[in-house]
Amino acid sequence: MAYNDKVLDHYENPRNVGSMDKADSHVGTGMVGAPACGDVMKLQIRVEDDGTISDAKFKTFGCGSAIASSSLVTEWIKGKSLDEALSIKNSDIAEELALPPVKIHCSVLAEDAIKQAISDYQKKQ
């Protein structure tokens, strides 16, 4: 399958790969997986006291589209408020990366990862 240029770019030069301390009260961690393909995605955010996301990191074991989707959202959510980050839809991700229908689930995974990371952070407050 031919990947779109943006997907390839994120796949070859993924942004914000890494991990944060999940025990830190400023850090929210989202863990999601796709059982059908065995992909796992971890997305972490660092939230400042004023409620803005100052940093985001991800680690994804999966296909190029899953890596690109998570890489893209870390770029998008940095500097945003939690509400703004929550408003990101999987269709925005799929559109930006021009994902084919069979890869839409990768963008769903990334959207769910953001939601889980924010909910994890909120539980800690």
Add this chain to the structure above:
Amino acid sequence: MNPAPQPCWSCRGPIPKPVPFCPTCQTIQPLDPNLDFFGLFMIKPGYQIDRGQVESLYRQLQQQFHPDRFATKSPKERRYSLEHVTRLNEAYRTLKDPLTLALYILQQGGVTMDEGHPTTPTDPAFLMEAMELREGLEELDLNTDGASDALDAMRKEVQGRCKREIDGLSALFDDYFSNNNQAALESAAAGVNRLRYHNRFLEELDQREESLF
């Protein structure tokens, strides 16, 4: 449910219940669409199946239906033999692997695995472990002397986890088949998902190992 028995298409002799060959003239019959994979192999439906027995039955049945044996027969017989063999191969592939067999039992039991939606809730603690295993594999430096041993240790560890999942599934599927317990089937779905992550890890491990040689 059961349609009225059809006579043999060739000799019009009676066929009281679907059989692959006519009892009167021995001509091959069309594949019975209601036959599941267990019925095809004439074994008791279940998860703990004797794989050695399946293997030898497969060889026997494959010989019986092999298209080579029908090469000089009518087009209809050739088509029926192909139908039988195709279905037989599919059944064999499904029965011999614990993951595909588990998925098949779930599907037959009406439990859909929700392929389209990735976030069938999997326990976050389990996902964390799966992530840590993948990270451990990724971070392993293949250029060190102990790399091969480290890969073997990881494989053993995850194979052990697979074994435990399969044991758990065996108990759940036993409960389902013996007591018709639909709830057991629902619980099995979670185990099947965990097994898929483990299988994916082992595939990844094999790929990394290949790059060693």
